[in-house]
Amino acid sequence: MKIYERIKDDIRTDVTWNRVGRLGKQGIRAAPAAGALYVVEKFPIIGWLPRYDYRWLLNDVVAGLTLAIMLIPQGLAYAKIATIPVQYGLMSCWLPAIIYMFMGTSKDLSTGPTSLIGLLTSDIVKDLITEGYTAQQVSSAVALMMGVYGMGLGFLKLGFLLDFISYPVLNGFISAAAITIGLGQVANLLGEDNVGSGTAHIIHDVFSHLATCNPRAVGVGFGSIVLLVGLQKAGEKWGSKYKIVWLLSITRAFMALVLFTGISYAVNKGRDSDDFLFDVSKVKAISISSPKLQSSTLVGKVAGRAIAPFIAAALEHLAIARAFGLRNNYVIDASQELCYLGVTNFFNSAFTVMGVGGAMSRTAVNSGCKVKSPLSGLVTTAFIILSIYKFTGALYWVPKATLAAIVITAVIPLIGTWRTYYHFWKTSLADFIASMVAFWVSLFVSTEIGIASAVGFNIVYVLLRQVFARIRTIGSDSESELAASLDAARGMPARLPADARVFRFSESLFFPNALRNKTKVLDVIQTYHAAEYSSAHGEEADRVWSVEGERRIRRLRRKAKTNGENLPPIKVVILDFTKVNFVDVSAVTALKNFFAELIKYAGDQVDVRFVGMSDSVRERFERAGWRFEEGGTPNEPFSTTSIGMFNSIADAVRAPRRSMSDEFLEVKVKADEEEQSATITHREKQ
DSSP states (O other): OHHHHHHHHHHHHOHHHHHHHHHHHHHHHHHHHHHHHHHHHTOTHHHHGGGOOGGGHHHHHHHHHHHHHHHHHHHHHHHHHTTSOTHHHHHTTHHHHHHHHHHOOOSSOOEEOOHHHHHHHHHHHHHHGGGTOOHHHHHHHHHHHHHHHHHHHHHTTOGGGGGGSOHHHHHHHHHHHHHHHHHHHHHHHHTOOOOOSSHHHHHHHHHHTGGGSOHHHHHHHHHHHHHHHHHHHHHHHHTTTOHHHHHHHHTHHHHHHHHHHHHHHHHHTTSOGGGOSSOBOOOOOOOOOOOOOOOHHHHHHHTTTTHHHHHHHHHHHHHHHHHHHHHTTOOOOHHHHHHHHHHHHHHHGGGSOOOOEEOHHHHHHHHHTTOOSTTHHHHHHHHHHHHHHHTHHHHTTOBHHHHHHHHHHHHGGGSOOHHHHHHHHHHOHHHHHHHHHHHHHHHHTOHHHHHHHHHHHHHHHHHHHHHTOOOOOOOTTOHHHHHHHHHHHTOSOSOOOTTEEEEEOOSOBOTTTHHHHHHHHHHHHHHHSBOOOOGGGOOHHHHTTOHHHHHHHHHHHHHHTOOTTSOOBOOEEEEEOTTOOOBOHHHHHHHHHHHHHHHHHHOTTOEEEEESOOHHHHHHHHHTTOOEEETOOTTSOOSTTSEEEESSHHHHHHSOOSSOOHHHHHHHHHHHHHHHHHHHHHHHHO
């Protein structure tokens, strides 16, 4: 009994048991409402469809049709990258758009086959077709596992795990993948047959067989490139003035496909297939088959190797969604986007396909069409299904050289410029090395090993920084440092203006926490301060469909028990860097994005001020091109070239701003009087 009483008393008094019990009771009480909210969040269409404006319908129809016209040539071309029969690339395109209409949180994002997913899939296909599987079976199994991983991270809200891949690593990886994709299409562009695999072998074989290339294929291939690049440049120069030029520019891949397929049909019709003047795709007639499960044995073989395609697709997908959400003034839900990515790949895999994800070029066109909602996906799906049943006969004659040209022109913008890597070099040697590891290993070994090696390097570097952390010392020989530290320790003034807020970071800012910290700061601002949307940043009608952002703000304010009707605006944001001893390129990039999102929410007059930044951290920012001014520059617009730097929070709060509110002036006068009174009292005591 004594043991029983001791155990009972321990459970009753133990802090951990009490916390578990308290959290358990809270969880049980909140479960019904949280469960209902969770289900509703999985279908954002429930929020925006009732608020749909019928005047948006024309924009959505035009955007959906335009994307379908783009998807046909891209689906065929990216299937070639994945080394599967091209008709299965087209088969991959019909389901994602309609699922995104129900589950998507971005009005602009276009999903479907991408060049990056095609490349990473091709590595797996080449290894497993030797075991008797067909290429399309392998690619479908890869898509299935991408779906499993996406649903796992999305439904459990574990998307933060992707933050362990830093911005420089991602740049190096994508640049290497783009070069590898382009090199892989050179053989088709030149009509060469005897070209091996791997970057080094491709370069060697292409140059050694130049004399035996097919001049007619070269003419078709380079003619396609000239047409594609010419229409692109024309759109950039005259598209804003002439709608017909803009339309031809955004549908240039479809135009090239139609033109050179017609030429191919005219010159090859009536010839034996072995006697064509140049290679054609020979797309077989297909139809949407009944869904079927993948072989469990094959799924087991691709499970580990499908991680790389999933990570690449997820990072690309989320980056594009966030970028266009920021551009067009709405908020995406990253976890929900991962849910969508998982669900669409999981169900799409049943129809013999390749993996899908967000695509930058199509998303840019979708945004350019002034799309108003994901309802455009309904039109895209309808046109793709029509193409599958009615147009595949014509696709038989598509020249392989034209598809190669479409791929090459599409991936060139993905290759990072020398300025990008020079920026990494100037900002952080460690980040530059990580990007180079990702680039060169991905280019000459494999993309999977490349990204794993770079991530491993980053993690080891961070751990070594902790092991060899520096210790600062202050003694009688460093009175200035002592004075500065005491000044910073004085902390906050007695009262902050209602339109100012201070954020104090407790750790260094680097790739694993940069995005999360940025999101936390924005959440607090949106919770306690009202928005001041500027007309320069988009009309209210362009934001109204994005219900997720509004819901999120309402949930945050309800949790904080704030009244959303009488909240003050935010005019001054103070970032306390006293405890930040290290930043990297990912942190610098996250802060730049934070500035852009803050200005979108708070207006052009908002000011960001830094406090207590160490010399090493300040040097890192300055190497990235930032410029700090002691005390700030209130007469200049806020940017990374005119950021106020202060020794203490009190100084940052009291510094003049661009447009002082009456409340701020009152608080400033009161604070100055309190400080003056404290100084007189101190002198009298002396």
